[in-house]
Amino acid sequence: MRAFQATHVKLRTYWVLTKPLQSGLLLTTGLAGFMSARCPVLNWQALLALTGSLFLAIGGSTVLNMVCDRDIDAKMKRTANRPLPLGRVEASNALLVGLALAWLGVGWAFALSPLYGTIVFAGLFFDVVVYTIWLKRRTPWSIVWGGISGGMPILAGRALGTGQIDWIGLSLALGVLLWIPTHIMTFNMRYYEDYRRAGIPTFPSAYGFQVTRVTIALSSLAASLAIAVAAIGIGMTWGYLRLLAVLSAGLLALAITSVVRPSERLNFGLFKYASVYMLSSMLLVVVEAI
């Protein structure tokens, strides 16, 4: 019984290391990319394989990021309670788990399709090596590489469904890439002191809050356009396009209001709405395909 409890606690701890909400959102983009191909989407074997391989690769990459960033996490109030800074998990063990998950995920992806595997591997490489290890502590522009890696799951899903990289897949990936600043920079502003204390260069610390807000607004506009273009390319019906336009209008209204009448509350609201927006957009693609 005690051994069972200990295993349960350990599993829960490692589950936290995979950032389930963030990984879930990225996984949803991958599924949406796959379903956007209008291939036999209700083929449960293909869906299971896509879900499994992507989840393992994204989870592995997230655990590896946690290992690399454990010193930063310890300095930031928001992240100081994560398992690694608290010492509830040994860094070496987490590294092994992260590598194992990533290896399994990428390996499974390559087994499904070399093209799909290459894109999944690229996402992991850009995220862990280029973004986290190389650029995150050096330049606020690292966010671009974070965005590129964030766009990989949807591109991978689309490539698995169509067997090629097409303009729709690239447009979907661009949509996610351009959405990332809204997601990350609102967080950078909310936890400005945390990032400053940890010595992480961010857009607000490098260029100021107002420039960051304008960047978020422009980025939100560009993301909405990229997703709309992809949706038209997919052949989304007018009804769903209308709904997408409404959701995009909400995102833009909040982003513009944040520029004109900035407040901390509005900034965090924009962060939350941006997540709802991305999830809803992806669900629209999925529902449309079904």
Add this chain to the structure above:
Amino acid sequence: MMMMMKKTSILDRLLLLATGILAAYQVAVGIEGLGTLAILCYTIAFGVLLIAGLLLIIFSLEILDNPLVVVVAAIIPLSLSLGLVVEYLPALGTVYQVFVTLGLLVIAVTRYVTPGTIATVVLAVVHGIAGLLIVGLPILLSLQGRAPAGFALVGVGGALIGLGGLLLAFLRAGKPMLSKETIYTILPGLLLLMTAAFVAGFALA
């Protein structure tokens, strides 16, 4: 004395989410096959309702204290009533379109330039006309047999939105009909009932 703010409960969030989903359904599916201008009007009305539901979940009911809410909230009855007029009273379409555009503009301007009695009167007149149309037109058309009986539910939805609007308007004017706590407790349910009535009414039309 500072008034205690009602916390947004899980039930409130669920009701608001259901409101948002119904409004999303109406935008995506429920208005297919209508004229372009009517679709545009209904998309704006239900779109604002959808976004409002999401924002109430994200920011909690406190967002209702924001002065901008009055202007945004006016968009719902104005665009909804314009859609009805365009669809069922096309002869009055252009005139009412001008009224709606000017009405919204004047509401926005008076809110910021001359807040107080003038702004309240303007809001009451514009809102009132739009509200009467939403309540009266579907019921009248149903009674006359020019629309199926179920279309009268749109009028019921209009009455519910009117009730919510009145409660909030009197609260804002400092003469609440019910306590703020009570109003904020019933509002999510009222919004859901109203949206459900609209969606059902349009589906039966």
